[in-house]
Amino acid sequence: xxxxxxxxxxxxxxxxxxxxxxxxxxxxxxxxxxxxxxxxxxxxxxxxxxxxxxxxxxxxxxxxxxxxxxxxxxxxxxxxxxxxxxxxxxxxxxxxxxxxxxxxxxxxxxxxxxxxxxxxxxxxxxxxxxxxxxxxxxxxxxxxxxxxxxxxxxxxxxxxxxxxxxxxxxxxxxxxxxxxxxxxx
Numbered sequence: 476x477x478x479x480x481x482x483x484x485x486x487x488x489x490x491x492x493x494x495x496x497x498x499x500x501x502x503x504x505x506x507x508x509x510x511x512x513x514x515x516x517x518x519x520x521x522x523x524x525x526x527x528x529x530x531x532x533x534x535x536x537x538x539x540x541x542x543x544x545x546x547x548x549x550x551x552x553x554x555x556x557x558x559x560x561x562x563x564x565x566x567x568x569x570x571x572x573x574x575x576x577x578x579x580x581x582x583x584x585x586x587x588x589x590x591x592x593x594x595x596x597x598x599x600x601x602x603x604x605x606x607x608x609x610x611x612x613x614x615x616x617x618x619x620x621x622x623x624x625x626x627x628x629x630x631x632x633x634x635x636x637x638x639x640x641x642x643x644x645x646x647x648x649x650x651x652x653x654x655x656x657x658x659x660x
Contacts, residue, residue, distance in 0.1 A: 537587075537625055537627075539585055539587050540580060541625075542585050542587060542592055542594075542621060542625055542627075543580030543583045543584070543585050543594075544579045544580045544583075545620050545621060545624050545625060546580070546583045546585060546594050546596060546617045546620065546621060546632075547559055547579045547580045547581065547582065547583045547596075548579055548620070549613075549616040549617045549619070549620035549621075550582075550583065550596050550598060550613045550616060550617055551579075552616060553609060553612045553613050553616050554604075554609075554612075555600055555601050555604035555605075555608075555609040555612070556598050556599070556600065556601070556609060556613060557598075557599040557600065557601045557640035558582070558598070558599040558640070559581050559582030559583065559596065559597060559598055559599070560581040560582030560597055560599075561582070561597055561637055562637075562638070582596060582597040582598065583595070583596050583597075587627075588630075590627060590628055591627060591628045591629070591630040592621050592625070592627045592628070592629055592630065593629075593630045593631050593632075593633075594617055594621070594629070594631070594632045594633070595632075595633045595635065596613055596614075596617060596632065596633070596634050596635070597634075597635045597636075597637055598610070598613060598634060598635070598636055598637075599636070599637065599638040599639065599640050600636055600638075600639050600640070601639075601640050601642065602639050602640060602641045602642065606636050606639075609636075610634040610636060613632075613634050614632040614634055617629075617632045618632050
C-alpha cells in the first residue's frame with residue numbers, strides 16, 4: 476500500500492492565490508482584495524495583550540456618529556454649558572427626552588478624515604458665565620475626548636454660542652415652544 480502525503484499542496488493553479496489550512500483553494504479575486512501581497516511586520520507588544528509576535532491584521536473603523544457622541548458628551552460636561560444645539564434641535568431633543576430617548580450628538584457635527592477630525596459644536600451658555608471661557612473649555616474638552624477615546628488627531632473644534640440660558644426661566648421652554656403654535660407657517 477502506497478503512503479499518501481497528508482501535507483496540503485502549496486502549489487496554486489491559475490486564478491488562485493493559495494490554499495487554506497484545510498486544503499481549499501482561495502480564488503484570486505477574493506485573496507487579492509482582502510490581503511496585502513507584501514509581508515507585514517508584527518508590531519504587537521509582548522505585554523500579554525494577545526500572543527507575542529503574532530500580528531493582528533485588520534482595520535478599526537469608528538463611525539462618525541460615535542465621534543459625534545463622544546464630542547457631545549464631553550461638551551455637556553463643561554460647567555456653564557446648559558444645552559447643545561439650535562432652537563429646533565433642542566425642541567426635538569426635549570420631545571425625545573419625554574419619550575425616553577436622547578440624542579447625545581445633538582448640536583455636534585464632525586468631519587472625519589483618515590487621521591484627523593474637525594468638529595463644530597453649537598452650545599447654549601448659562602448666564603452669567605463668561606462665554607469665551609466656556610467656549611475655550613468646550614473646545615479643550617472635545618479635543619481631549621476625541622484624542623483620548625477615539626485616538627485621532629483634532630484639526631479644529633469650532634464652538635458656536637447661539638443662546639444664553641437665564642436661571643429661573645421656565646426650564647420647560649423647549650417643550651412649551653414645541654407645543655405652542657408658531658407665528659409663521
